[in-house]
Amino acid sequence: MKEALSNLGPVSYLIAPNHLHHLFLPEWKSAFPDAKVFGTQEVIRKRADITFDGALERDVEWPWEQELDQLMFTGSPAMQECVFFHRSSRTLIVTDLIENFSGDGFKPWQRLVAKGAGIMAPNGKMPVDWRLSFMFGKAKARRHLKQMLAWNPERIIMAHGEIIPESGTQFLKSSFHWLD
Numbered sequence: 001m002k003e004a005l006s007n008l009g010p011v012s013y014l015i016a017p018n019h020l021h022h023l024f025l026p027e028w029k030s031a032f033p034d035a036k037v038f039g040t041q042e043v044i045r046k047r048a049d050i051t052f053d054g055a056l057e058r059d060v061e062w063p064w065e066q067e068l069d070q071l072m073f074t075g076s077p078a079m080q081e082c083v084f085f086h087r088s089s090r091t092l093i094v095t096d097l098i099e100n101f102s103g104d105g106f107k108p109w110q111r112l113v114a115k116g117a118g119i120m121a122p123n124g125k126m127p128v129d130w131r132l133s134f135m136f137g138k139a140k141a142r143r144h145l146k147q148m149l150a151w152n153p154e155r156i157i158m159a160h161g162e163i164i165p166e167s168g169t170q171f172l173k174s175s176f177h178w179l180d
Contacts, residue, residue: 002031011035013064016043017056017095018081021159025050036063040072040082056082069151073097073144075137079130085151092153092168098175100124100161121162125175138179145176 005011011032016022016039025047029037036053044052054060057072064070069085084093099119103111111120118125125131134141153168164171 013038015056015082016040016047017083018079019043019046021095022047022050040080042080071144071147073141073148075139075141075144076130076133077137078133083148085148085153087151090152090154090168092148092151092156092172093158094156095159096130097126098124098156098158098161099127100158100164102162119161123174124158124161125178131178134179141176142179145172145179148172 012035014025014028014032014035014037016025016037018040019042022039022043025037025039026049029035029050037050038054038056039047039050039052041055041057044055056070062068062070067086067088069087071083071085072080073083074080079096081095081097083095083097085091086093100121101114101119101124102121103114106114114120117128118131119127149169149172153172154166156164156168156171
């Protein structure tokens with residue numbers, strides 16, 4: 001994977017966009033020692049063993065802002081995530097905010113559980129446990145969703161599941177119907 005990434009160009013930044021995606025940061029930093037490391041405040045508090053170059057919640061000029069917009073999706077005491085929008089390709093990049101598993105390789109019972117959690121393609125969304133954690137913060141989450149919809153993404157790339165190659169805005173509306 002390191003070789004494949006290096007072939008794309010220099011790796012300048014390593015991002016921990018939520019408190020669940022930080023486990024291999026030390027190994028990535030070792031592989032790309034010149035890369036700057038950014039994370040959410042939750043991750044920074046959780047990982048005192050990692051030196052971070054900045055917190056994603058800060059309202060500062062980001063080195064990537066010529067190409068990417070970013071937004072902290074909040075409203076839950078248990079979950080916040082920094083999402084990114086690549087303007088030129090109109091691609092929304094999320095981590096756990098949406099999951100859209102194909103079910104390939106799942107056992108029948110796993111498929112059933114994933115479907116019950118609402119994370120099966122083609123109708124993936126935020127897992128039900130995360131959705132419930134927004135019960136008292138829906139107004140804030142709606143504001144964040146409004147911003148993501150204003151970006152009008154064509155596609156959505158996520159850490160867990162199938163990429164949404166087209167109609168990203170419509171998929172977002174459908175995935176977040178639980179905020180209505």
